[in-house]
Amino acid sequence: MTSSDDTPDRSVDRSGSEPEVTNDSGDLIEVLNDYLDRGEDPPRELLDGSPDHQLTLDALVRFRRLTRELLADDVAAEPARDDGWVATILANIHSESRAGRSIPLAHPSSIADLSISEGAVRGLVRAAGDAVSGTLIGACRLEGDVTEPGSPITVAVEASVFWGERIRATADHIRTAIESALLLHTELNIVAVDVTVTDVHLRRTGQENS
Amino acid sequence: MPGESVPQELVENLGRIVREIDGVTDLYDARPTPVAAVTSVAMRLTGRGAPEPVVVSSSGDGLTIWVSLAVSENHPAADTCRRVFDVVHDFVAAHVPEDTLRTVRIRVSRIG
Amino acid sequence: MSLSDRSVPRPLDPPGSLPRSLDNAPDGILASRAADGDPRAFEVLVRRHGPLMRAYATRMMGGTSESDDIVQESFIVAWEQLPTLKDGNSVRAWLMRIASRKAIDRIRLRKNDEPLHDWDAEAPTSQSPAHRVEVASQRERLTQALAGLTPTQRQSWLLREVGGHSYEEIGEQLSIPPSTVRGLLARARRKLVEEMEGWR
Structure with a gap:
């Protein structure tokens, strides 16, 4: 000073x-x-x-x-309130606004136009990653031209890992879980799943985004 | 949006049979979002309840069918999507002349 | 319908794993997920920050009648704009700013009650000294002191001290020059501190 x-x-x-x-x-x-x-x-x-x-x-x-x-x-x-106000808000938001790109699915018929939305695939990736013990998936990106069948696609996810989990092993588990889910449900040509551990957390009260 | 030549029962029956397909957990309004919002408000205002989620539109060159789905994670989503196409295609082909069906668009909007 | 009811075990759950409820997730994770289209993550943000936004709106408006509407409008805007938020860990401050704007929009609509040119009016003394002595807690005293400010003084003060807005942003929102905001805040702050400390 x-x-x-x-x-x-x-x-x-x-x-x-x-x-x-x-x-x-x-x-x-x-x-x-x-x-x-x-x-x-x-x-x-x-x-x-x-x-x-x-x-x-x-x-x-x-x-x-x-x-x-x-x-x-x-x-x-403030006295405890019922959940009406939350329900009203949730009824007024629309997931379709996050549908993203249209990922085509193969079919022999010439009149078939089949697809999975990018938003649905992101939801699948989150659910698969979350199912690995001690993790929560954050942002999820599909890198590559998902609208072109067979294009090489890289999945990039961020993950928050509970304190005490072994980070490298956990990242491997997340990668495997996501690959399996995408293989089961989609026809994407996944060449890599990149997992970035962005933070380690305990519970919200001890939240420290280091 | 549905053209006059499309029987309402066909649209309603399509919604019902799609819901019964193994692996389908929900149906969404298949109209593009802004159109869906306007249609939904208009139908409520005119006391016609919620619009049918399956859209059948008729134009000069034939029928286009739009379906938007939530599917279970217990079945491969791509397979469920193809199964829905097959069922919709067969059902409509049994009700309208073969060459009037132009496009059947099935979209998986949610898995699990 | 509670959140936990809808996130009951998926088939992939390993037995005996830690509860993975989103309830404990950091704001940054929740904001990223909501930006990607996860309504459950958004629901946690609504539950976590909605009550504070409501309290803020109530203080801004001087009553609860419009607070729920302000909170609802704010979250609907937030859902649409979340993909533009750069740092998800700052989602709370970002939400409070949206709530500020929504509250100010409504204050503008009250133009008959509170014309903006009245910002400079001298506020009436809030309470008689005898009554002031009776108030039980500091919070009640602050509430009473706030009631003694003009509406524009009170809004400026809340935008600055609670909402964290800069003088420029407050000026923009209330359509007055930043220098005026500074004078307004100086008077508000002095009056509040003096009432709280019993200097008068």
Whole structure:
């Protein structure tokens, strides 16, 4: 922190303010709040300038904590509700908007136009990967021209693995499970299944996306 | 969207027999999404209930049938899809002249 | 119909495996899956973040009557726009921003009640001192102090301190210059801190 930052008035923009804001306590709150917004400690010289300054800072810190907790407390105070609001939301979203490309299936008849949607294949890949103990599949991409029968296709998935699983072995299991599922249900020419372990997690309460 | 020349029973019966095919777990509205949404609202407004998910459209060069499916993961999805085609094809061919059937489009929209 | 009812064992489940419910999945995984079209992952996000968005909407609107609509509209937009979200781990902040916009849309519709040119009006004193002494908790005091702000001061403050918006974004949403937002927030903050700390 440079000494120029220590001049309190520098960080106050009065352009939209009425005169009342320029009184001492208003100014001081704004100056201190700017430091806290930037994640910085206010300079010692400013706090030592007057006993009021430290008291104001303490008050502001308490207030900001209360602010952060306000909504969490609102949520906690909310009585339990039935699931109607969730159902309403889910009834208004459409999986078809994620259908993606159309993956053709072979048939001898000239009037047959048979396909599996890319969205259905992604769902299959997720289910196959999730079935491996201790894993959850995240993003899934089919790389290559899936609309052209026989094109080489690479499947790229991200996976979250529960803490304690052996990552390399788990990735192998995921790869095998996905390959088997695609072989069973589709006619895609899968040349590789790339598994990227993006994070290791315990439970949500211990969620640390390292 | 269905043309006037397509009997409503044919459309309704198609939906019923497709649902009975082994490996089929659900039928979705086979219209493109925006069309499906408008059709669904229009049919509810006119008190005709939900639209039939199987679409039979008739144009100058014949009939086109659209089906969108959810299938079970206990059967190979590609096989289920082909079986649905065969059943739909045979059923329609028994009700309309052979050469009026132009395209039968079967799409697997969900597996498992 | 609960989530667990619909995710009961698939045939591939190895016996005795850890429960793989999506309920405990990190936000990033859920956001990626929902972007790919997984409604179950989206449902977990709705359950996890919906209550906070509702509380936020309630504070923004000054009552619960429109909160459910705001939350529903926000999630429907979120479903459509999830494929454009770059970092799934920031989905909570992203959802709160969508909720902000939906709330502001509704506030604009209330133009007869709260014309935007009233933003600068001096707020009435919220409560008599005698009444203020009686309030039980800090949260109640903050709620009362918030009630003493003008609607635009309160919205600016919530957008900034709870929604995490920049002065520029708040100005854009409320159709006022960022410098004005700064003045508005300064007054709101000072008034709130002073009421909370009993400086008056």
